[in-house]
Amino acid sequence: MKDLQLNAKKEGDQLLVKEFPSDLEWLNSKPLGIASHLKGKIVLLDFWTFCCINCLHVLPFLKELEAQYSNEPIVFIGVHSAKFENERNTDAIRNAILKNGIHHPVINDYRMEMWKHMRVSGWPSFAILNPYGELIYLGMGETSKTMVKVMLEASLSVYKEALSHHKIELELEKDKVRSDSQTKSKTQLSYPGKVYVHAETQRLFISDSSNNRVLIFQLQNEENNPKAYLLHEIGSGDANFNPDQQTFNNCSFNNPQGLYYDYDQDVIYLADTDNHCLKAIDLNSFLVKTIAGIGTQGNDYVGGKTSGQELNSPWDICKSPKLDALYVAMAGQHQIWLYNLKTHISHNFAGIGSESSGNSKDLLKSTWAQPSGVCLDNNEECLFIADAESSKIRGIKLKEAESVTFVGGNEVDDDLKAFGDMDGEGKNAKLQHPLAVCWIGDSVKGYDVVVSDTYNHKIKLLSSSSRSIKTWSGSTKGMEDGDLGTAKFNEPSGLSFDPANERIYVSDTNNHSIRRIDIKTGKVQTVSLEFNSKLFSINNSIQNNQQKPFLPETKELDGGTLKISPNTKTGKIRVRLNLPKTAHLNLEAVSLWQLITPYQSQSPSIFSKITKTGIINQTDIIIPYQLQSNNWSSEKCLLELLIYKCTDTDGTCEISQQAIQFSIQPNDQQTQDPQLFLQIP
Template identity: 30%
Template sequence: MTSAASAPRRARVRAPELIGEGGWLNTGGKDLTLADLRGRIVILDFWTFCCINCLHVLDELRELEEKHRDTVVIIGVHSPKFVHEAEHAAVVDAVERYEVHHPVLDDPKLATWKQYAVRAWPTLVVIDPEGYIVAQHAGEGHAHALARLVAELEAEHEAKGTLRRGDGPYVAPEAVATDLRFPGKALLLPSGNFLVSDSTRHQLVELAADAESVVRRIGSGERGFGPDAFSEPQGLALLPDGSVVVADTVNHALRRFDPATGSVETVAGTGRQWWQGSPTSGPALEVDLSSPWDVAWWQGKVWIAMAGVHQLWTWDPQTRTVEVAAGTTNEGLVDGPAAEAWFAQPSGLAATEDRLWVADPETSALRYLEAAPDGEGYLVTSAVGTGLFDFGHRDGDAGQALLQHPLGVTALPDGSVAVCDTYNHALRRFDPATGQVTTLATDLREPSDAVLAGNDIVVVESARHRLTRLRLPEEAVRVDAVAHRTQRAATEVAAGTLRLDVVFQAPSGQKLDTRYGPSTRLLVSSTPPELLLGGEGAGTDLFRELALNPELTEGVLHVSAMAASCDDDPDNEYPACHVHQQDWGVPVSVTASGATRLPLVLAGMDG
């Protein structure tokens, strides 16, 4: 039994008003209030567009949004982590890029985030038709619970006469005509043409050697999973046989495109998202994947930046199998043996003979894999970057240089690498020989990938919807150094013993199923590691007594929780089960008057 599995019903809490300095999107210019939404079931989705888990939730909500469009209003509350995400134009781009078809409140200073005491991206808050908060869920995997709760609220408030049906407040923005729309990655074909993943249009586009003229489009342009359909494709890698493997990101699959015939086939993935407990190796078409974002051919296999689970996987075209190659699924920056390393949403790959370079955006880091000295497996090393909450634009020695959410990396002929420093709108360079980071170009708009073409480097300017050709300069452009930390306020906690409670209440009609052992998992660590004198590690209870180091005044607690609930039907031998999971990075400040309990809501209400 978990610590809060049977928490008492708490008093009804009126939902705070929705406020944000950035204003509203997808409403036709109208500012919304909760009074405007009275009579509707409101689901607040606290998200930020850098966060892969937030993007997963956007996809989870699509079916619910469509099915209950006359009773449910989903409101996205955009709550930024990175400085770039606080720019209103960037939020406008993200809403179009990810096809967000509901109103969005731009909350750059986290005003509504603080009003609702949110601690993690993503968090969902359900408000009933009378304006009261009835549920809160952090993380992914809550679509089934939300659908059931919505049905219950519809029935309850229909009977009370407090449910108001009708069209919602969503107003679609005007479409803009461009050849590409938020392209993701690019590849130089043997013909000299460029192949581009046109992510928001769910297509591949072949451009002529001028990187502008459209030669052909591959895919229907409609989101789907079939021989003529993709869903937000990203990474591209050329295989030795001349075909191209495509990271079909939102389909959680790898596809193979034959430029000669135009055919597309699925080579890995099932179309379903991987969840904890699912197989991590086996026949490629039978194993679930999770948001593959980039691919690269290295050492006889296709390496996959599996952004959705913070790992690197491989696909072997000869054996037609996939397997995990690096990472634990925990999010963070930990170097060492590949099986023990932590990544944070790896999204860009580039291969040289002896290294696989990785753009690791949530830690604003550049990292690489290379063979271990003893020849047994691989080691992971961070070249640039320090952790989840430090970022900026600073050149110089790699130990103190800063990036901001880089999505792409490109190997250069001299042994250095170019980094698409996405949220700094810059192309950066790291030279392993000197350990120096320099800036090659600025005033790019969300560069997400780059490819070499002769003496030029062709950059995917994702938010300008184009490829931009640059001459590789002999000397870097100098920029003023800027350093940032995420603006989330630290939680004040007391030195000594801290009670950690992950609140989880099984959704209505479900229960924790312990027939085959514990159905919950809790993993705790910290940055720096010395912050915790006790309580770190894995366990099956959703509560933990943590011992904080009184000699440290600040740090980050990393908490990963998972709970599986199953339908509560004793007559059903095979009840449907659902996995709920979330990772928290909680900045803490150790003070004499700080809290002695840290509650984190996975599902339910803390009270």
């Protein structure tokens, strides 16, 4: 410690740091002066840019230091020296501050004057000033954290007599703008990172990233004014890591990002990014468990451990049905990993771990730059990758086992500053920090992948065959519905395709919204998310094992018996609603159904899983199920219907309520899905 103290004194004579330029904007405080406000303080400057995963990695470290030295004359200041054009904007930095919970002053060094003056050469970098405004330490990278802590301790001792305990007043951005109320509100999104839509069930899955939760909505597919109704809220809102199995209400996530819904298993797989792990969310048992990762940032670039496998900021995932595995965009260490769902082992699939963007016929020798979005084509011939920091759309040809670049960049593989906003082919095209890719096949003629060009606030179309890209939707940064060309987005970060209705769902992150692009109509609309609905309360009761009839006063009708083959493990119960010829469903209201099985019995259900509730937006209700075994007798069920309908003749609208009891019995001769025909008066 003595040597370090002497070194601090010696280094203090090297550079008297100039004042912050007076015209630069400050966030979280009023402008601060080195010779005035900061005189008598030890000052830690964090040179960062909000796109940088390494900069994000050190934020928890800074929060720890701020808490540890809260009563000491140390001031923490973020010097935001942007890499990308979009990051120079003060509003964009404000969103990053709110998104990441930064509570110290931040200056927008958009001209990089302080960066150049202090000879900073990479992100993140830490500089420490003594009470006289002299530079006594400059270190670069995450690995400098240990030295930073040692230097702060040394400085408190060396400069004890020169220190001042005067207070630096903060004016936190979270107290000024609406976004903080969004962060704390259960009925709003806060910087949603990724989105997934399941076409068959019409369920919408959202990573509500800054609220540290996962939300599941039921879509009501209207052509205009799209709506979705909350089914499940998963996560307590805390950012803690717990390796044990937890319930939906008690589990915790930290900045959850990529997700994938496995319909056959009824499980959501989730990249719990800042907890550095993968989670499995079981919608049948309503339990959440960690399947990979230990809750802290790892530095294993190989993997293969049977237990205790650490991960590093997994940002997105997609499933390979052929391999029964998850491809993982491991943004934190610039690699693509593979998690085997059978063996539960994860390992490196592509990338040596250095931040660059070079292709190779040996995948383990390829380089990547913060890969943040992944998707597969339907034949699993190519894994498409949004390589964010290189501003490229790249891929892995799976049969050939080699990496390729589709668009973006230039002739130099390690040039991570070849960005812009230009349609075109190959390296003539330019993007700016793309975060999502989504396979759409031949839904748009000539193009097969949708790209979220995040920092250009645009949605673009990629042709993988011609290696060309063009702008599809988005004009300038903002929030506006309308035609493809006039619509506006604000850092869209996630994409998902609904092939049944030919629609793209977009997590419009900085607009705290989910947007819908209709391929057939060319319209962009904001999805209205209904948080407080009867559907949510029904699901809550199911989740808490307290399911009961929601139409208790309705007379129960006899629906007879449905036959199911005991040898069929999975199937669907089909319910056909026969409305009067002069009536139609009122899609402006929410018609619901609920299935209670077993009904009025304490015996275990014959089903290992079965969908128990949903929205009625057509006259066919499909209820997927999976049987426990092929050895069972019968089960009694209750189906409740709350239907809003209108007459075609005079437009009168009314409510119809029905409760139908029926039994399910085994029948070896049954080959088709059982059907229940109901006449709605």
